[in-house]
Amino acid sequence: MSIFTPEHRKLIQMFHPAKHQEYSDVLSSLSSFMDKEILPVSPKLDSGEESIVLPRKALFTQGMGLVPFPSEYGGLGLPFSVYAMAVELLGTADASMALSVEIHNAVAEGVLRFGSESQRARHLGPMISGRKLASFALTEPASGSDAGNMATTAEKRAGEYVINGSKMFITNAGEADLYLVFAKTSKGPSCFLLESPNPGLKFGAELKKLGMRGSKTHEVIFSDCRVPEENLVGEEGKGADYAKEILHGARIVVAALNVGIAQLAYGKALAYARQRRAFGRAIADFQLIREKVADTKIGINAGRLLYLYASKIKESGGDYSSEASQAKVYATEMSLKACDDAIQIHGGYGYTTDDIHRHWRDARLLTIGEGTSEVLRMLISRRELARAA
Amino acid sequence: MKIAVCVKHAVDEAELKIDPAGNPLLAGAAGKMSTFDKNAVEEGLRLKAAHQGAVVVFTVGGAESKKTLKEALAMGADRGVMVVSDPTALDALRTATMLAAAMKKSGPFDVVICSEGASDTYTGEVPPMVGELLGVPYVGYARKIAVEGKTARIERSLEDSVESVEAPVPFATSVVSEINEPRYPTLIQIMQASKKPIEELSGEELAPAGSRTWVEVLSMSSQPTARKHVMIDGSPDEAAAKLLDALSKEGVLK
Numbered sequence: 001m002s003i004f005t006p007e008h009r010k011l012i013q014m015f016h017p018a019k020h021q022e023y024s025d026v027l028s029s030l031s032s033f034m035d036k037e038i039l040p041v042s043p044k045l046d047s048g049e050e051s052i053v054l055p056r057k058a059l060f061t062q063g064m065g066l067v068p069f070p071s072e073y074g075g076l077g078l079p080f081s082v083y084a085m086a087v088e089l090l091g092t093a094d095a096s097m098a099l100s101v102e103i104h105n106a107v108a109e110g111v112l113r114f115g116s117e118s119q120r121a122r123h124l125g126p127m128i129s130g131r132k133l134a135s136f137a138l139t140e141p142a143s144g145s146d147a148g149n150m151a152t153t154a155e156k157r158a159g160e161y162v163i164n165g166s167k168m169f170i171t172n173a174g175e176a177d178l179y180l181v182f183a184k185t186s187k188g189p190s191c192f193l194l195e196s197p198n199p200g201l202k203f204g205a206e207l208k209k210l211g212m213r214g215s216k217t218h219e220v221i222f223s224d225c226r227v228p229e230e231n232l233v234g235e236e237g238k239g240a241d242y243a244k245e246i247l248h249g250a251r252i253v254v255a256a257l258n259v260g261i262a263q264l265a266y267g268k269a270l271a272y273a274r275q276r277r278a279f280g281r282a283i284a285d286f287q288l289i290r291e292k293v294a295d296t297k298i299g300i301n302a303g304r305l306l307y308l309y310a311s312k313i314k315e316s317g318g319d320y321s322s323e324a325s326q327a328k329v330y331a332t333e334m335s336l337k338a339c340d341d342a343i344q345i346h347g348g349y350g351y352t353t354d355d356i357h358r359h360w361r362d363a364r365l366l367t368i369g370e371g372t373s374e375v376l377r378m379l380i381s382r383r384e385l386a387r388a389a
Numbered sequence: 390m391k392i393a394v395c396v397k398h399a400v401d402e403a404e405l406k407i408d409p410a411g412n413p414l415l416a417g418a419a420g421k422m423s424t425f426d427k428n429a430v431e432e433g434l435r436l437k438a439a440h441q442g443a444v445v446v447f448t449v450g451g452a453e454s455k456k457t458l459k460e461a462l463a464m465g466a467d468r469g470v471m472v473v474s475d476p477t478a479l480d481a482l483r484t485a486t487m488l489a490a491a492m493k494k495s496g497p498f499d500v501v502i503c504s505e506g507a508s509d510t511y512t513g514e515v516p517p518m519v520g521e522l523l524g525v526p527y528v529g530y531a532r533k534i535a536v537e538g539k540t541a542r543i544e545r546s547l548e549d550s551v552e553s554v555e556a557p558v559p560f561a562t563s564v565v566s567e568i569n570e571p572r573y574p575t576l577i578q579i580m581q582a583s584k585k586p587i588e589e590l591s592g593e594e595l596a597p598a599g600s601r602t603w604v605e606v607l608s609m610s611s612q613p614t615a616r617k618h619v620m621i622d623g624s625p626d627e628a629a630a631k632l633l634d635a636l637s638k639e640g641v642l643k
Contacts, residue, residue: 002404006419022583026580029574030576033573062573062575076576
């Protein structure tokens with residue numbers, strides 16, 4: 001069974017009736033590549049036996065980074081919903097690869113939306129083709145979603161900015177060629193493009209994580225790290241706004257990624273429930289197992305529709321901040337439950353088999369990363385109350 | 390070098406459902422490029438890379454077959470020829486007749502490449518028929534093809550041996566899957582494929598007047614497979630001896 005299922009195809013047809021064949025061809029081709037080149041190495045990325053570097057490079061060569069970006073920079077210019085579905089498929093093939101690529105592409109979207117023309121011309125092509133890997137450096141040891149409280153500073157001195165401070169839990173750190181760094185200037189949080197290597201850019205030891213082990217996560221340390229003045233992205237003092245905007249889009253994609261994780265865990269649980277026998281029959285015949293199967297299937301479909309809905313609003317230029325957060329909260333919590341149920345259905349084998357419990361370990365990150373469920377519920381309720389006023 | 394490659398839009402065996410009576414549900418089944426045809430396209434592209442020229446991809450079938458042509462174009466073929474014909478009213482000879490007629494119309498070709506058999510029906514009949522109808526030598530089951538001037542050196546993968554033969558150009562061949570590793574089209578190539586030309590020809594007009602199918606499929610059913618579930622008991626030494634014995638009897642160990 002391909003990662004790109006007839007259900008995906010049907011949804012693409014519904015959401016993009018005029019161009020569904022073209023978009024399905026793109027997703028089907030990506031899926032064939034992921035089926036053969038990413039999915040089989042996924043357990044080894046989790047165990048550390050293989051590195052993410054080569055398969056990620058191959059994935060970029062296929063064109064994964066090009067999907068949502070305009071053709072003038074070498075992209076394919078496809079709708080955001082098609083890109084989000086591509087990340088769902090990648091989430092099924094390997095969650096940590098999907099995380100790494102999703103963050104990389106979020107930075108590219110930031111450069112596209114808020115960067116200068118010369119920044120776009122210099123960085124966007126190499127980024128979306130995967131020749132330059134990007135990393136998003138916002139969270140700090142003592143601040144996360146409250147970006148206004150960041151302690152990292154950028155001081156303007158004679159044609160350059162000097163950055164001091166540190167960022168925490170940074171995906172792709174140490175491997176990336178380009179960092180989108182948020183630091184406070186005299187005008188408030190601001191955003192900079194920092195190219196690696198740089199004598200003032202250092203990394204803490206790799207963080208040992210519960211899941212998403214294929215991707216690299218480090219603390220990033222800036223010690224009198226000098227960046228040219230022209231590397232300021234957009235306007236000084238507007239960095240927090242840019243971060244918010246970038247994260248709204250990223251949340252849709254994170255929702256898709258989690259639907260992908262849930263899909264894989266569900267598939268394994270379903271197959272096991274059909275073949276594992278107890279009391280003389282397949283455990284899939286027991287009502288309590290069937291309840292889990294039904295609930296997971298409902299969750300996957302609902303999560304998928306939520307991220308596609310938020311994507312469509314984004315594509316039409318509307319305010320999608322609440323819908324993106326709704327999709328992320330729902331899909332990440334659903335995915336965690338789906339992976340938990342997959343362990344439960346596998347019983348002792350679920351608890352002791354890396355290839356089952358790794359999905360729960362992977363899913364566990366994303367009710368925290370890129371906006372906790374708690375913060376996002378605040379955001380959703382605030383937005384909905386404002387809409388009702 | 391002008392290279393013709395034959396491809397089939399076959400039933401996707403991974404998605405095929407079987408009804409409780411064991412009959413494959415072919416109506417509305419998902420399709421895809423026949424698995425081994427990707428090797429045929431790849432070999433065509435490799436020959437083109439080595440000798441310049443063009444790769445033209447041919448298929449016979451209904452509207453769905455265009456997807457397979459587009460996939461071959463995305464892999465790098467230059468243009469496609471679609472022979473439109475009701476796929477349920479085709480047998481090997483009629484398919485080969487239409488393919489050969491289409492190639493005569495678009496040709497001549499130096500090399501005609503098919504795969505050893507379609508991944509759904511796997512009769513392997515069309516490739517030699519195409520060679521015969523074109524009046525060129527046919528060399529089947531190629532695992533290596535090298536063309537120098539007007540001579541092709543081909544290694545044939547036979548059941549328990551490899552045969553090296555020479556054939557004059559032009560020739561027709563069928564390739565086995567070990568001949569190469571088919572490339573994945575990149576997304577850019579997929580988008581560009583929709584701009585490459587596909588010529589549509591009527592199968593009925595290509596086939597000689599009065600020609601017909603010779604083979605009628607009466608039924609198609611799945612072959613049930615069952616596991617033996619042999620339980621071996623006894624001490625580890627006894628169990629190991631019994632296991633060795635059982636594996637030898639099954640022919641797994643010799």
